Amino acid sequence: xxxxxxxxxEAADLPVFDHAYGSPDASGEHQWFGFSPPGRxxxxxxxxxxxxxxxxxxxxxxxxxxxxxxxxEWGPPDTSWCWEVALHILAEERRRGVGTRSMIxxxxxxxxxxxxxxxxxxxxxxxxxxxxxxxxxxFTEEGVLRAAQWREGRRHDQVxxxxxxxxxxx
Ligand SMILES: CC(C)(COP(=O)(O)OP(=O)(O)OC[C@H]1O[C@@H](n2cnc3c(N)ncnc32)[C@H](O)[C@@H]1OP(=O)(O)O)[C@@H](O)C(=O)NCCC(=O)NCCS
Numbered sequence: 001x002x003x004x005x006x007x008x009x010e011a012a013d014l015p016v017f018d019h020a021y022g023s024p025d026a027s028g029e030h031q032w033f034g035f036s037p038p039g040r041x042x043x044x045x046x047x048x049x050x051x052x053x054x055x056x057x058x059x060x061x062x063x064x065x066x067x068x069x070x071x072x073e074w075g076p077p078d079t080s081w082c083w084e085v086a087l088h089i090l091a092e093e094r095r096r097g098v099g100t101r102s103m104i105x106x107x108x109x110x111x112x113x114x115x116x117x118x119x120x121x122x123x124x125x126x127x128x129x130x131x132x133x134x135x136x137x138x139f140t141e142e143g144v145l146r147a148a149q150w151r152e153g154r155r156h157d158q159v160x161x162x163x164x165x166x167x168x169x170x
Pocket of ligand 1: 027028029030031085086087088089090093094095096097098099100101122123127128129130132133136
């Protein structure tokens, strides 16, 4: 079984991510939003701040992707905030359980180290891998956000999921 772990980003990871997010094939069918500037710094990648962060996913010590989270608010910011999470596993590393394991580790990390009550995630209606992964981690499907995302010349419906603090697994 693959040993999946999360760790802070290192400068050497950045070219891997630039490559991974730099084309529709590498980004994934439902994740291509156009080119991003190459050579981004750790700060620009949003590594570990009070409003969100990003961690590198390793599998048996190799860099295989990243997980990230950012703050969302559903009412007064002090009492109605939550984390929204997302992740990207390198195309050649998918379908081995790494995505599921990374998301379990990330939600555990956020509930252990922040006071969040709710962690939410958004998946394109057609993104079967992402939707199956979220369900497998224990997220509940809450509904469809119609025409919420603009990508590749048209609007796409998104499904919103959540995991609450008292629903997390062992
Ligand atoms: C979504 C993603 C993170 C899943 O990573 P992964 O390592 O392949 O996930 P896992 O191997 O843990 O598989 C998770 C589930 O998806 C299913 N799955 C994975 N790839 C699939 C595919 N191409 N078609 C159908 N199901 C697929 C698996 O069978 C598993 O479901 P199951 O447990 O019910 O059998 C990965 O596909 C990815 O990085 N995609 C591009 C970015 C993205 O879409 N991110 C999510 C939105 S934020």
